[in-house]
Amino acid sequence: MTVFASSGKFSITSPVAAVTLYLCLVVVLLFAAGSALLDLVSQRDDVASSAAMLEQLEGHKPAAARGQPGDAMMPSGSAFLQGATVTIAGATLLQRVAGAVTKFGGSVLSTQLDLKGSQSRAGFLSMIASCEIDQTELQKLLYDLEAGMPFLFVDQLVVQAPLASAGAGGGRLRILLAVSAQWPGAK
Numbered sequence: 001m002t003v004f005a006s007s008g009k010f011s012i013t014s015p016v017a018a019v020t021l022y023l024c025l026v027v028v029l030l031f032a033a034g035s036a037l038l039d040l041v042s043q044r045d046d047v048a049s050s051a052a053m054l055e056q057l058e059g060h061k062p063a064a065a066r067g068q069p070g071d072a073m074m075p076s077g078s079a080f081l082q083g084a085t086v087t088i089a090g091a092t093l094l095q096r097v098a099g100a101v102t103k104f105g106g107s108v109l110s111t112q113l114d115l116k117g118s119q120s121r122a123g124f125l126s127m128i129a130s131c132e133i134d135q136t137e138l139q140k141l142l143y144d145l146e147a148g149m150p151f152l153f154v155d156q157l158v159v160q161a162p163l164a165s166a167g168a169g170g171g172r173l174r175i176l177l178a179v180s181a182q183w184p185g186a187k
Contacts, residue, residue, distance in 0.1 A: 042067040078152045081125060081183040086115050090125050096152065097129055097145065097179055104141045106133030106172075126155065126180040133173045145179065153180050 012018045083089030090113045097109045114126040133141060138159070146150045156178035162171055 019163060032046075066111070077166070079149060081150050081181045082185065086183065090115050090127070092150075093125050093127055093152075093179070093181050095151070096148075096181075100141055100144045100148075101129070101131050101133060103144070104133060104137040106131050106137065106141065109174075123182055123185070124180045125183050127180065128180070130178045131175050131177060133175060135171055135173050138173060138175070150181055154178070154181050 003052065079091050081089040094111055094113060098111070101108050109130040109132060111130075114127045114128070142154060142157070145154060149170050154177065156176070158176040160174040161174075161176060
């Protein structure tokens with residue numbers, strides 16, 4: 001039972017109502033405290049992940065030292081084309097691209113290496129390859145070229161779909177692939 005006193009303040013005269021109101025206030029306060037603690041833990045995790053990312057970006061701590069998943073998937077080897085001369089480095093580039101095409105069931109029809117032509121940027125070797133490959137293997141080929149070592153850059157990709165009336169070559173795509181890689185020069 002509730003009664004308003006002459007002073008205008010709210011008072012509770014029933015003990016059951018007072019205990020119920022007290023328990024409701026305790027539950028609300030516990031909920032507010034728990035919510036605040038969860039927010040603090042979440043903010044702490046965000047700060048820790050931001051600090052780890054900042055360390056990696058600044059180069060203080062390599063990704064492999066942090067033990068993140070996916071580190072084992074990092075390809076090994078040099079990021080640059082290896083070779084004592086520009087000719088050997090160009091042959092390495094040709095071998096890398098041809099090996100990737102044949103790895104996924106394709107065939108290389110022709111290649112052209114551009115060592116010092118107008119298409120080459122300073123320190124880069126470029127090549128153009130004409131290939132045939134199954135449509136299902138094209139994405140795997142592109143991933144292998146760009147994710148492997150040495151770093152290769154697909155500068156241009158032209159895909160010609162097979163003709164509907166093609167009998168022997170069925171579903172093979174004919175692609176023209178322009179790839180470049182950086183060569184650090186003679187040592």
